[in-house]
Amino acid sequence: MTPIEVEGLHKSFKSKGKAIKTLDDVSFTVEAGQSVGFIGQNGAGKSTTIKILFGALRADTGRALLMGRAADDPRSRQGVGYVPENPYLYDQLTPREVVSSGLRLHGITGQENHQRTNHWLERLGIAYAADKRIRNLSKGMTQRTALAHAFAIKPQLLVLDEPMSGLDPVGRRQVADLMQEYRQGGGTLFFSTHILHDVERLADRFVMIHKGRIRAQQSIADMLASQNTLVVRYYGASALPGFVEDAGMIWKGICERTQIPTTLTTIAANGGTLLNAHPQNSLEELFDDIVSGV
Secondary structure, eight states: OOSEEEEEEEEEEEEETTEEEEEEEOOOOOOHHHOOEEOOTSSHHHHHHHHHHHSSSSSSEEEEEETTETTTTTGGGTTEEEEESSSSOOOTTHHHHHHHHHHHHHTHHHHHHHHHHHHHHHHHGGGTTTTTTTSSHHHHHHHHHHHHHHHHHSEEEEEESSSSOOOOOHHHHHHHHHHHHHHHHOEEEEEEEOOOOHHHHHHHEEEEEEEEEEEEEEEEHHHHHHHHEEEEEEEEOOOOTTTTEEETTTTEEEEEEHHHHHHHHHHTTTTOOEEEEEEEEEEEHHHHHHHOOO
16 A cells, blocks of 8 residues: 555635646655655645645645545544644643544553553653643644654654744754654655755655646655765865865865765874765755756
8 A cells, every 4th residue: 555645636726816726737656664755945835735635625636545545535544643834733732632632533542542642742842741731832842742642643654744843953853853763663754844954864755846846756865876976074274175165164175976085084184074975966956956947
C-alpha cells in the first residue's frame, strides 16, 4: 500500500467573482517508509494539498488517496498522525485531555493511554503544563500539544504542515530530533516546511511546488551526490589560495570533490578549523533558481 497518492489535483477558489487557480495538475506519491519534504513559498499550494488529503477541502478534479482509501473516507485517517499549520484545539481542554482523547479515538484506552499521554507530554516538554487550559498556553505550547497528540498514537503515517511554526530554537531542535527518530524507526513521514536545511537533514526526497504546480521531485541524496563542487568554510588566521573572507577570520572557497582531502589537510596544517563543507548547489540554490525563473 502506498500511504499517499495524489494524481492530477486541480483546485480553484473564487475571489471577487474570479476563479483563482491554487492547484494545477498536482501529482506525487509518498511510499511506505519514505520521508518526503513538501516545499514551496507561502501560497504555493502546500496547505491546500494537505487539506484535500485529509478531507477538509474537495479538489475540483483529480484523485487523492490516504492509506489506500479516498481522502474523503474517514477510515483513511485511522492510524495517521496529522498536525496542521495552525492547529485548532478546544481551548477549554488541557494538554493531557487533548492527547488522551486523541488516543481513545484511535482505540487506545486504560493504562496504555495513561502511559502514552504522560510519555509524550514529557517528550515534548509540556508535562509541567499538562493540566492548564489550552486558552492559557502560548502558540508554541499549543503547537507542542498538537505534536504530542500526533506522535502518541504511534502513527503509520505522520503528516506535519509547518511543524516548526511557533516554536523557539530549543523546541525546533527537539521536534526535528523526534522527526528523525520516527523516520529512522521506519515510519512514513510527509512534512511541509520553509526551512530547507530541515528537508536536507530529514527527508529522503523532496517535492517542490510553485504557483500551484509541481516543479521538481528528486532524491535528496541524488541531488547532493550529483554536485562535483563543494563550498568549504574554515576558521583561521589567513586565507588559503583561492579562498575569500566570509566573516571575521572565517574563509570560504570552492573546491572540486577530488581536492577535498588535500584542502582539509592544508587547513589543519595551517592551524585552521573546518566549519563546514557542503555541495555548492544545495536545495536552497535549486529552490531560488526555480522560483526566480518561473
